[in-house]
Amino acid sequence: MPNSKRKDRLIKEYIHDPYFTKEKYKEPAVCEKCEVVFVDGIFQWMEKTPPNANKMICPACRRIEDKYEGGIVYLSGEFLKEHKEEILNLIKNVAEEEMAYRPLERIIDIKEDNDNIVITTTYEHLARRLGEAVHKAYKGSLKLEYPGGQKYIRVFWER
């Protein structure tokens, strides 16, 4: 169970999200798509869905449906071309770790072509984490842009 400090922080993060309309969810509520549970004011993974949970679609699943991203990550460069699989694995691992801790942080899409990988995420936080993780593991250059305040991020990594 999350402690209350963490809970407050998580609530603050989502309170201004147009997809987070708390009053819509009658607690406990379970997402029909991903089975995340909304209870005690936050979204959390539970081994067992509470009995008689109300059904809903969570903000992350809605964003994925609408392709309404909170962040985008552009990876490019010669090094990337040579280490694509490795870097994709890192991306997936970091995304899984984040999602375990913050259930609404998800990858929406990963697009690959010869030279680039472009990843979109449900929220700003995960995009930043992915950029930082690749940078930490493989050096190169990392640039973070917030074009419209803190709610949306563009992350550029090159090596």
Ligand SMILES: [Zn+2]
């Ligand atoms: Zn969901």
